[in-house]
Amino acid sequence: MKNYLLNIFMQAANKLNYLNEIELTFTVPNQKSYGDYSLNAAMILSKKLNRNPRDIAKEIVDSLEYDKSIIEKIDIAGPGFINFYFSSSYNTQVINQILTEKENFGRSQKHSGKRAMVEFISANPTGPLTVGHGRNAVVGDTVANMLERIGYKVDREYYFNNAGRQMRVLGDSVRLRYLELLGYQIHFPEDYYQGEYIKEIASMLKNEHGNKLVDEDAEGIFKQRAEKEIFADIIKSMERIGIRMNNFYNEHLLFEEGRIESLLNEFEKKNLSYKKDDAVWLKLTELGNDADKVIVKSSGEPTYRLPDIAYHITKFERGYDLMVDLFGSDHNATYPDVLAALKALGYDSEKVKVLIHQFVTILQKGEVVKMSTRKANYITLDELVDEVGADVVRYFFNMRGITSHLNFDLELAKKQSDENPVFYLQYAHARIASILRMTKEEGLGSSLSNLELLTTESEQNLLKKLYGFPDEVLYIAENYETHRIAIYLEELAALFHRFYTECRIIGSEKKLAEARIALCIAVQTVLKNGLSILGVSAPDSM
RNA sequence: GCGCCCAUAGCUCAAUCGGAUAGAGCAACAGCCUUCUAAGCUGUAGGUUAGUGGUUCGAUCCCACUUGGGCGUACCA
Numbered sequence: 001m002k003n004y005l006l007n008i009f010m011q012a013a014n015k016l017n018y019l020n021e022i023e024l025t026f027t028v029p030n031q032k033s034y035g036d037y038s039l040n041a042a043m044i045l046s047k048k049l050n051r052n053p054r055d056i057a058k059e060i061v062d063s064l065e066y067d068k069s070i071i072e073k074i075d076i077a078g079p080g081f082i083n084f085y086f087s088s089s090y091n092t093q094v095i096n097q098i099l100t101e102k103e104n105f106g107r108s109q110k111h112s113g114k115r116a117m118v119e120f121i122s123a124n125p126t127g128p129l130t131v132g133h134g135r136n137a138v139v140g141d142t143v144a145n146m147l148e149r150i151g152y153k154v155d156r157e158y159y160f161n162n163a164g165r166q167m168r169v170l171g172d173s174v175r176l177r178y179l180e181l182l183g184y185q186i187h188f189p190e191d192y193y194q195g196e197y198i199k200e201i202a203s204m205l206k207n208e209h210g211n212k213l214v215d216e217d218a219e220g221i222f223k224q225r226a227e228k229e230i231f232a233d234i235i236k237s238m239e240r241i242g243i244r245m246n247n248f249y250n251e252h253l254l255f256e257e258g259r260i261e262s263l264l265n266e267f268e269k270k271n272l273s274y275k276k277d278d279a280v281w282l283k284l285t286e287l288g289n290d291a292d293k294v295i296v297k298s299s300g301e302p303t304y305r306l307p308d309i310a311y312h313i314t315k316f317e318r319g320y321d322l323m324v325d326l327f328g329s330d331h332n333a334t335y336p337d338v339l340a341a342l343k344a345l346g347y348d349s350e351k352v353k354v355l356i357h358q359f360v361t362i363l364q365k366g367e368v369v370k371m372s373t374r375k376a377n378y379i380t381l382d383e384l385v386d387e388v389g390a391d392v393v394r395y396f397f398n399m400r401g402i403t404s405h406l407n408f409d410l411e412l413a414k415k416q417s418d419e420n421p422v423f424y425l426q427y428a429h430a431r432i433a434s435i436l437r438m439t440k441e442e443g444l445g446s447s448l449s450n451l452e453l454l455t456t457e458s459e460q461n462l463l464k465k466l467y468g469f470p471d472e473v474l475y476i477a478e479n480y481e482t483h484r485i486a487i488y489l490e491e492l493a494a495l496f497h498r499f500y501t502e503c504r505i506i507g508s509e510k511k512l513a514e515a516r517i518a519l520c521i522a523v524q525t526v527l528k529n530g531l532s533i534l535g536v537s538a539p540d541s542m
Numbered sequence: 543g544c545g546c547c548c549a550u551a552g553c554u555c556a557a558u559c560g561g562a563u564a565g566a567g568c569a570a571c572a573g574c575c576u577u578c579u580a581a582g583c584u585g586u587a588g589g590u591u592a593g594u595g596g597u598u599c600g601a602u603c604c605c606a607c608u609u610g611g612g613c614g615u616a617c618c619a
Contacts, residue, residue, distance in 0.1 A: 027558065030565080040561060043599075053599075078562050079599060124619075164619070279617050290545070290615085297617040304619045329613045332546050358547060359612065400555060405548060405612060412554085412568090420581095421567060427581050438578045475558065487556065490566070501574095501583045542581065 001086055001467050002026055004070060005037060012063045018045055019060070026084075028468065035075065035083030036464055042080035053080030091463040092451035092515075098466060098522040099448070106473045106529045112151035116322040117315055118144040121238070121245075122159040125230040126170050127195055127373040129237045129381040131408065132328070135360050137381070138397035138535070139482055140326040141243045143355070145533045146477035146485075152322065156244070159311060161251035162227050169193065169374075171223025177202035178222065182211050194376035201229050237381050241390045242535045249314075251307050259310045260302055267295070272344055287340040308334070309341045316347050323352045324480070332356050355480055357402035363409040379410065387414055394535045395422035399486045421490055425527060426539050428493040432524040433540035435505060439517055442506055446521055447514035454515050458499040462523060465492050469526050473533070482534075489530045496523050 005026055013019040022044055026037040042057035049056065057076045064074065070090045075083040098105045120140025123133055144154045161167070173193040176186045181202055205213060205225060213221060238244070254260050264280070267273040272283050278298035282305070285292055295306045315323045327335065335354045343349040362369040362379060371378045385393055387410075396413070399421070400406055413420075439445075454463065469488070476484045505513045505520075528538040 023559080025559070027561085029562075030557080031562075034562070038561085043561075046599075081562070161619080166619075277617080281617095294617045299617075301617085303617070308619095329547065331614085331619090333614045334619085336545095356547075356613095361612085403547060404555075407554065409554085423581050424567085427579080431579060431582085435578050442578085472558085479558090481558090483556085484558080487566085494566085497582055498584095500578085504578070506578050542579075 001037065001090075001464075002471055004066075005039075005084060008064050008066045011065060012060065015063045016060065018049060021045075021048065028464075029081075029083065032461075034077060034081065035085045037084045037086075039082040039084070040080070042076075042082060046080065056080065057082050086464075088455050088460055089452045091460055091467065092454050094463055094467045095451055095518050095522045096448055098525050099446075099518065102525060103529060103532075105525060106149060106469050108150045108470060108474050110150050110474065111147075114152050114321040115155070115319060116144075116147050116152040116324065117155045117157055117318075117320045118147070118324045118326065119157045119159055119315075120144075120324075120326040121234075121243075123234070124160050124166060125162060125227045125234065126166055127193065127230060127376075127378075128197060129234050130371055130373065130378040131362055131381055131384050132360055132371050132378070134241075134381045134384065134393060135357055135397045135402075135406065136326055136328060137238065137243055138241065138394050139355075139357055139402055140324075141241075142394075142398055142482045142485075142534060143324055143326065143480055145535065146473070146480075146482065147322070147324075149473050149533060150477045155246040155320075157247045157249055158245045159249045159251065161307070162223075163252055167223055167227070168218060170198075170226050171220075172218035173198050174202050174205070174222040174226045175216070175218045178205055178213060181206045182214065184214075191374065193374055195373070196376070197230070197233070198226070201226050204229070237385075240382065240385050241394055249311065251311065254307050254310045254314075259314070260306055263306065263310045263313070264296065266345065267341075270344070272341075282337070282341060284337055284340055287344050289336055289340050293337055305334070305337055305341075308338050312338055312342055312352065313345070313347070316342075316351075321351060325352065325354045327354065327356050329356055329358050353480070355402060358405045360406045360408050363407060363411075365411065384410075384413075388420075391422055391426070391536045392420050395420065395425075395486065398482055398534050398536075401481065401483050421486075422536060423542070425489050425493045425531065426537070427542055428496045429524055429527045429531070429538045430540060430542040431500060432496070432520045432527075435520055436517070436524075439505055439513070444505070444510070444513050444517060446518040447511070448518055450511040450515045451518065453512045454519060456503060458495065458502045459516075459519065462492075462495045462499055462519065465495055466522055466526055469530070485530055485533050489527065489534075492523065492526060492530070496527075 006024070009019060009024055019041070022041060024039060024041055026039055029035060029038040042053040042060060045056050046053035054076060057080045061074050061076060061082060069087060072085045072087045074085070077083055118140055121129070121133060121137050123129065129137065141156065144156050147154050169191070170193055176188050176192070177199050180186045205221070216222065264273070267282065273280050273295065274283065279294045280296035281292045282295045283292055293305060294303055296302050312323070325335065339349045339352060339354070342352065362371065369377065369379065381393070454460070472484070472488050476482065503516060505516045508516065531538045
């Protein structure tokens, strides 16, 4: 539909030059009486041309040449909106398209040939994934899914570091628990990892090695084993909600390959760093940021900024056209440093898209749970999946815009699991599957030869909604607005449920019944395609 | 103090570059199953879009200030 409009406007632009000067945005009005698509160009132009918008609108409409069997009428309304009404028989053509393209309906080749990387989760292996990580995990995977739909070849990557103070503390936590199991008197510091999983790992080591490890230090087998077990756990948790990484990038590799060293040299050579108080500072103020930051501490250890920059350079070197980073809001101060440094080094930092999602506030018994992996005060993602299932978890985190703070009331999530909107979508899909089973028994199949019989309001509304799907996917993917897939699907499901209530298939005249079956298949296909972007299953029965 | 994000119906959230009468779900109330799944449908009620000013044909959206909240602001990651 939109493409047709763009076509006729391209022709009109030959006559009216000013149409070339603005971007034409066709929107779906929020009120049906304003047509299927609406254009506000006349109002925008009125300022530029200093003319009455309604006069401009009339001039535009008069210059359009269109097929009356496609566009039924064009109105000028309000201050100068141009409203387009498509014919009902044209609307039905979307069914042919969907039934031909099937799972590819909604895909676009706009960005084919390009490679993207989505970096997400990136939690260090110090403990299980929590509900807090869940939002990052689900949104990251969904962004990756969306980019794939618009043509990108996407890699999912998890960046982590297994060095540093936190990991030393982790190793020592396991060591102390191990000694404790062997009957030693220990003092377990408050700022050590308090979680049960530490004891479990210690217990494994005791079972396998007896008391042979008493003289080992924290950094050796204790830390290594902890990392291995925790990672195995993290990967299992990810798999439960359908996430599979292409690569795990260990920060340590940056040191091994000498990238940290050479990056430091490059900063020095380009006069972007200086020494002060035994530390090395990056001249971020000269690059437009607020303050210079330390990249190598006086102890000789680099701060996280340096490997972060080096890591992003590897992404450029690996040839990605788009690099998406998904962070929680606690990182909102760090990425400008990385981007500024990359730019100063000559990389096109526009190719890096940083998405910051706000935190999830967990409410348990009406109170806010402050999550801390170290203090073992957390609710794991696994516990949540056990409680409500993977589909609900994926849908819940995909339902809202990432800039919104998200309240997660655990009691409510459990109690209302039956009323979660995800079931509304899945129910629509299952209902259609059921219809298809029943109609088959009645000897009815789908037919595309009498689609023009689909003239009722609920049928027409469904058709128009279906038409919008590819545009919607493209828009959402290019703007990283994952939650709008959920909104679209809820609207589609609502239109279907209404259609279901108003329009019967079995019992209708055969030609009409078969056209309606075709419509059902089209709706089912789009529901399934949309749900698969979200990573939510589309059941055939519920 | 400074920076980023947020404030919309009782609750959780939408609103496609600034568009027409701000929409859903949940909760509440009133209806709809001898016929394809009632996990559904229909209707009612619910709003000074935190507040004040500004920009213009038009502001939930942009700007300024105020109030309230989240996260940062480390030689932690």
